[in-house]
Amino acid sequence: MGKTKQNQILVIDSDSERAQKMLHQLEFVDYEAKAISSPSLLDGYPGLTDKLAIIIGNCPGILDHVAKIRADMAQCPPFILVTGKAPLDMTPEQVENTFLGCITADTRFSDLSNVLHRAEVESGVVREEPVVSDTSKPQSKASQSPELFRSLVGNSRATTRVRKMIEQVAPTEATVLVLGESGTGKEVVARNIHYYSKRRSKPFVPINCGAIPSELLESELFGHEKGSFTGAIGARQGRFELAQGGTIFLDEIGDMPLSMQVKLLRVIQERSFERVGSNKTIKSDVRIVAATHRNLESHIKEGKFREDLYYRLNVFPVEMPRLRDRVEDLPLLINELITRLEHEKNASVRLTPAAVMALCNYSWPGNVRELANLMERMTILHPHGLVDVKDLPAKIVPDRQSVPDQTMVTDVEDNENMAGMPSLPMLSEPRLPRDGIDLKQHLTDIEVSLIEQALDDCNGVVAHAAKKLQIRRTTLVEKMRKYQIQRPSEEAAAS
Ligand SMILES: Nc1ncnc2c1ncn2[C@@H]1O[C@H](COP(=O)(O)OP(=O)(O)O)[C@@H](O)[C@H]1O
Numbered sequence: 001m002g003k004t005k006q007n008q009i010l011v012i013d014s015d016s017e018r019a020q021k022m023l024h025q026l027e028f029v030d031y032e033a034k035a036i037s038s039p040s041l042l043d044g045y046p047g048l049t050d051k052l053a054i055i056i057g058n059c060p061g062i063l064d065h066v067a068k069i070r071a072d073m074a075q076c077p078p079f080i081l082v083t084g085k086a087p088l089d090m091t092p093e094q095v096e097n098t099f100l101g102c103i104t105a106d107t108r109f110s111d112l113s114n115v116l117h118r119a120e121v122e123s124g125v126v127r128e129e130p131v132v133s134d135t136s137k138p139q140s141k142a143s144q145s146p147e148l149f150r151s152l153v154g155n156s157r158a159t160t161r162v163r164k165m166i167e168q169v170a171p172t173e174a175t176v177l178v179l180g181e182s183g184t185g186k187e188v189v190a191r192n193i194h195y196y197s198k199r200r201s202k203p204f205v206p207i208n209c210g211a212i213p214s215e216l217l218e219s220e221l222f223g224h225e226k227g228s229f230t231g232a233i234g235a236r237q238g239r240f241e242l243a244q245g246g247t248i249f250l251d252e253i254g255d256m257p258l259s260m261q262v263k264l265l266r267v268i269q270e271r272s273f274e275r276v277g278s279n280k281t282i283k284s285d286v287r288i289v290a291a292t293h294r295n296l297e298s299h300i301k302e303g304k305f306r307e308d309l310y311y312r313l314n315v316f317p318v319e320m321p322r323l324r325d326r327v328e329d330l331p332l333l334i335n336e337l338i339t340r341l342e343h344e345k346n347a348s349v350r351l352t353p354a355a356v357m358a359l360c361n362y363s364w365p366g367n368v369r370e371l372a373n374l375m376e377r378m379t380i381l382h383p384h385g386l387v388d389v390k391d392l393p394a395k396i397v398p399d400r401q402s403v404p405d406q407t408m409v410t411d412v413e414d415n416e417n418m419a420g421m422p423s424l425p426m427l428s429e430p431r432l433p434r435d436g437i438d439l440k441q442h443l444t445d446i447e448v449s450l451i452e453q454a455l456d457d458c459n460g461v462v463a464h465a466a467k468k469l470q471i472r473r474t475t476l477v478e479k480m481r482k483y484q485i486q487r488p489s490e491e492a493a494a495s
């Protein structure tokens with residue numbers, strides 16, 4: 001995460017279309033990539049040793065090219081091969097010995113991330129395993145499953161903003177309070193904060209404060225000594241001790257009893273605690289990330305939550321938007337959830353564009369969790385099948401009987417590829433209103449909106465916005481004049 005030198009990638013490909021596709025995908029997963037058309041341009045290429053990897057398109061004599069680059073450079077980043085239609089003129093062993101991995105231009109998100117993760121491991125940017133544990137069990141190598149690390153998927157503005165916040169706060173020691181409805185991804189955020197922090201190699205210990213009976217919560221959090229209460233047969237470490245050096249995730253903090261809130265406040269203030277039944281003070285080096293779906297401010301008014309604790313926790317609030325307020329995330333989320341099912345349950349399913357569109361019109365009271373459950377249900381009902389509107393539950397599409405069958409119009413392959421992932425154009429497939437439309441005005445509106453978004457994203461830097469829109473800078477300036485679009489900074493200055 002972040003635009004550090006560790007996320008720079010160089011793409012070498014004479015096939016410009018394939019190179020563009022790759023750049024697009026890399027940018028999408030937050031890497032900073034540049035492309036050159038030929039290995040011969042590498043001579044004197046600036047900052048080559050800082051690259052995380054070189055992604056190179058298959059071309060005649062590729063082994064010689066790579067060997068030459070390696071010979072010229074003392075410290076050469078690993079090579080990743082992009083295959084295409086042309087046959088490979090090398091043996092599998094040669095591929096394995098020369099390249100870190102092999103992908104196609106239409107590679108799936110998970111394959112691309114896997115090979116980039118290997119590059120990160122190779123260059124020492126990250127450790128072999130994202131160490132994120134999920135239970136109260138003591139940390140053993142076996143309990144540290146990379147599966148438990150989920151990146152925050154989504155390309156809506158809201159989700160992008162949250163990712164930015166994570167990036168900013170993760171490296172600090174700040175306490176973070178994640179707010180939002182159930183199933184919006186609060187735990188995903190907490191795990192990401194841990195993962196991108198200096199504490200990554202230490203434990204991530206979640207505890208659901210609402211699910212543990214209040215009389216057991218103290219011992220759960222701080223541990224207890226033998227015989228300290230009825231049933232305390234042996235001494236036991238609490239979650240704070242287990243999280244030493246790492247991060248504790250206090251989930252559903254809004255449900256923590258007031259008596260415990262006082263004790264938590266003390267840990268935050270004094271950075272120490274005692275096990276139940278012990279007077280030995282234990283120093284605590286644990287970062288706190290808390291979350292709740294409750295409105296803590298009204299809880300405070302009702303006397304259910306301590307105001308002083310609230311201010312201690314609310315150093316850096318992150319608000320997770322409801323899924324219905326960011327339906328642009330749906331295509332990517334669906335892809336991500338299906339990929340997970342493929343990896344974990346060996347189950348799969350595809351959706352027609354019409355089905356995806358129907359999902360966009362649903363209110364998602366259970367947010368992403370509800371979507372995940374639906375995808376799992378669909379893989380069970382339609383294993384490896386294509387789900388259309390009529391196959392969706394009536395709760396989601398109340399009038400599904402009247403929807404025409406769309407199964408024929410999809411390119412199933414396309415859904416599978418990452419290039420097909422940002423399927424927004426498909427999603428918002430315009431519907432011609434019954435009374436017709438002012439086409440010219442409509443197109444202008446779309447154009448203006450996209451230009452404004454591009455300028456917004458690029459902080460008003462016209463050259464960057466033009467690049468994003470794949471038009472010339474002068475063309476963009478012309479259009480801005482024509483539509484009287486101001487750069488965001490000008491607007492700010494004017495007001
Ligand atoms: N942005 C996201 N990208 C990928 N998966 C997500 C995202 N948001 C939520 N999920 C998935 O949805 C489910 C619910 O997320 P979780 O973090 O437990 O929600 P919350 O803690 O807010 O109730 C989990 O399976 C999680 O992996």
Ligand SMILES: [Mg+2]
Binds near residue numbers: 183186187251
């Ligand atoms: Mg949760």
